[in-house]
Amino acid sequence: MGNTAAFDATEFRRALGSFATGVTIITTRDMQGEPVGLTVNSFSSVSLNPPLVLWSLANNALSLPAFRNNGHWAVHVLASDQEDLSGRFARRGENKFAGLDFDEGEGGVPLLRGCMARFQCRTATLYEGGDHLIFIGEVLSFDRDDAAPLVFHGGGYAHATQRDPAHTSPKSAWLDGSFSGDFLGYLLGRSHFRFYAQIRPLLEQAGLSDEEFYVLSALTLKQRMAINDLDAGMAGVLDDGSRDALASLVARGLARSVPEGYELSDAGRDCALRLISAATAVESQVLERLGPGDAQVLKSLLNRLLTVIDPGAAALWDGAP
Structure with missing residues (x-):
């Protein structure tokens, strides 16, 4: 090969990380028949006809002999709720399949469950690519499920969400300088009031005010709540x-x-669980209309927002139960 420009390796990695990718786990079996797998974000499609995909593996990877010698492997495209699974298969030195239920595919290859998509492949070609070996595989079969993908960007996990084509342009008020339709306070406030309007009739039946329900719910977070924490x-x-x-x-x-502070009585515990169960049912109906992927994205973003504008909220959870 010709001369290669001298790159700062760290900055080069960061620049590459600006390209958002999906997250996959590739599995196979080694020469002893033991399951092998690792987390990979170099997966890409190559051709529709014939159906070909590719991914790459570092030349110093411990699993390289297994993938090189076994002609079959499977690609699992992870869903947004499989971050823990991705982390498990990204670590070295542990039994990654311990306690996992999985199926068997072509050539006895392990097939993980709950993924967005699974591609069972046979190695078609191997290419040397610098410090990696590039695998091109023929897709023998596949299956898929509707879910939101797990995304990797900038050195960390992220969530992908679809934009609503009916609301791509924020609405503007007639008064110049006024709030527009995408003002955070408006979006949060109106969403809160409309969501809570579906729960308030339940509180009225129990004879509770909004404030009483909020404190009652907070007391369910710990067996005993110190007044300072509350x-x-x-x-x-x-x-x-x-x-x-x-x-x-x-x-x-x-x-x-x-x-130690305050705790729920038996009657309070029954009341809280009854109301929270009903409120959770309302939440499920709302999130079902939103879609499972976007629902998880929404909760993730709201949790991040809460840590930014209200760090003290963690006091209710610290040391629970």
């Missing part, structure tokens, strides 16, 4: 109103004071 968790949300709501719950026999 105050920290309610700071900027209910503030002093949390004490009034807590006092009302105690007066109604739904909560009680204990040396």
Whole structure:
């Protein structure tokens, strides 16, 4: 090969990481018949007719002999809820298949479950590609499921979501400088009010105010909630109103004071579980219309937003239960 320009390896890796990719796990069996697998984001399609795909493996990878010697392997395109599985197969020095249920495909290749798509392949060609070996495989069979993909970008996992074509252009107010239709406060506020409007009738049946339900729900996070933790968790949300709501719950026999702070009574626990179960059913109906992939993206982004604008929210969860 000719001369190669001198690159800063770290910066080169970062530049390559600006290209978002899906995440896959490639599996096969070694010469002893043991299952082998690793996480790969170099997967790509090559041809539709004949059906060909490719991926690459580092020349110093411990699993290289298994993939080179076995003519069959499978590509698993991971769904957005399989980040833990991706991490497991990215680590060295452990039994990656321990405790996993999997099927067997062409040539006895392990087939993982719950993936967006699975491609069972036979090695068609091998190419030397610098410090990697490039595998081109003929797809013998495949299956797929509707889900959101797990994405890798900038050195970390990410989520992909579809844009709603009906709302690609934010609406603008007639008053110049006013809030537009994509103002975060408007989107969060209206979504909250419309979502909570479906839960409020349940609270009215139980005779609870919004504030009382919020505190009642918070008390379910730990067996006993220290008053300082409750105050920290309610700071900027209910503030002093949390004490009034807590006092009302105690007066109604739904909560009680204990040396460590406060806990739910039996009646309070039954009430909380009944309301939370009903609220979860409402949530499921909303998220079903949104779609499983976008639902997970939404929750992930809201959790990130919460850590940015309200770090104290973690006080309710620290040390649970």
